[in-house]
Amino acid sequence: MIFSRRPADPATRLMHRTLSRVRGHFLRSVAWAALRQSAFLAMPWLLGRAVDAGVQAGSPRGALLYGGAFLAAACVEYAGTRGWQLWAALADNRAGTWLRTRLLTAILAVDTDTLQRRTGTFGDLTTRATRDVDTVIVWIHGLTTWVVIGLTALVLVPAVAGLDPLLLLVAAATVPVLLVVNRVFPPLFGRRAEHLAAAHGARGSAAEQLLSALLPLRGVGADHLLVERHHRHSTEVTRATKRLASVSSVWEAVAFAVPLLAVTAGLLVGGLAVADGRITVGALTTFVLWMGTVSLAVNAMIARLGDFAEARVAADRIARVLELPEPARPYVGLPGRDVLRVDGLTVRRPDRAVVGPLTLTAAPGEWVVLTGPTGSGKSTLLRAVAQLVPASGTAAYGEVPLARLDPEQLYALVGFVPEGPLLLHGTVTENLLLPGDRPAAEVAAAAHTAGLDLALAQLSDGLDTQVGERGWALSGGQRQLVTLARALLRDSPVLLFDDVTSALDAATEAAVLDRLRAATADRIVLFATHAPAVRARADREITLAAPPVSGTRGTAAATPTAPGTGQTTATLPAPAAPPAPEQEPLHG
């Protein structure tokens, strides 16, 4: 049974699971489609009967009777088609929503390194959530057609045999040819569909980079490279589309021609049978019309096989993201205010120097600064504490390992502000309230602590200022402070700040840090920065050693130093190892 068998490979398993989510809608569409096809198949028979027995010279009775019967069949056909398409559309819509939700849930439950390993780039990930999901739902939409095809075969085999066994033989001669055709083409079609999906993913990435990096690269005169890269990938999509279309067009044309050849043969054989008096003209009419229906059914079958091949490729791409670990279950018994314990936290990445180990304990009210040379791993370790990159060692709040928390609990406990502030199109307030609604007084307090009154002083709309796409209508410092205020609003007992004051002038930075220090008297703050102003206000400082030269194993031991001194015990930094390219290089 289509819903109960457990298929082996992840793509087919995902397709089955998606279908079983919309079982009710699908079965309704099947019922309506069966009704429609029954009426559709009855029409040639009615026509044949009308020719043979119904329509007679001198009497309108037969014409009226068969005309009425034909109209009734047409009405049933209309109602059936409507019900079929309606339920199929509802099924595919619901399936698409379910798949996209699963995809988003899986993405949110996983760290960025793992996600990147599985999907390559964010542009490609977007393609999986859009084009690939759409491809799967096209398959779901078309699935009902198989019932129509099956019903056609079920009805027409005995019906054609009833007209004349010789006609059935002619119709049956098409089957082996069709089987061969449908064995030769699908593997080739599948390979080319796979190539096309990959080309779409690469173009999605290029489009994403074009939009996000155009401004910075225009500054160095490299924007044309992004445009060229997008163009190159578009050309590849066009090429892959043409290659797929060339297979599918031959496949479809050959498969469609076979039943038409059978009609030709049937006309000859049937015509001779009419001449012999073995069958009537009406029966021959019915046969020819039915073979027309067979042509349509074969055509639909080829289209559905193509949909299936493409959907398998798309489902495989989606399944590779969904294979990510299941989200953690909510942890019961979360402590109130407690200490943050980081023990031997180490990040290992292929072809990169080891980052860490980091070991520290911080109590509520403490500010700990993580400092060290460029590339020493400050941001990486902060992300590892926030569970955003996979790491060995532990980070725990009290006795609760952060790795065991579900995302909701983790984000309630740990607020992380990355180095590059990202805002969404809308007002400052809307950006502050992205994590959820908060009372106006709390918004005002967080905005004040983050120094938005200072940073937005020259903007007449204040917190109602439109920030523009990705916040580009604000200055770098303003953007940093909005993201800082947004994190403060979450009231998390642990705050991780990655160089969040790097774009501020000295006076604003000092004012913001003083307010922040006062507002976080009962919170743990971990700062990754070189900024002297932050280091001067910290209780403790941990200095990471310089990253080792590429190819060697890391020895980035963390060295604690005296509280508030701003002094480090690190030796002079060695030159940072150049990072291995992760994506297509910009040159060439």
Ligand SMILES: Nc1ncnc2c1ncn2[C@@H]1O[C@H](COP(=O)(O)OP(=O)(O)OP(=O)(O)O)[C@@H](O)[C@H]1O
């Ligand atoms: N997603 C990633 N995949 C692989 N390697 C990464 C990734 N992110 C960072 N790295 C590498 O980890 C190392 C540490 O980078 P990180 O950003 O943590 O340094 P940092 O000390 O914060 O530097 P800076 O002071 O410049 O902000 C670098 O060699 C970097 O190339």
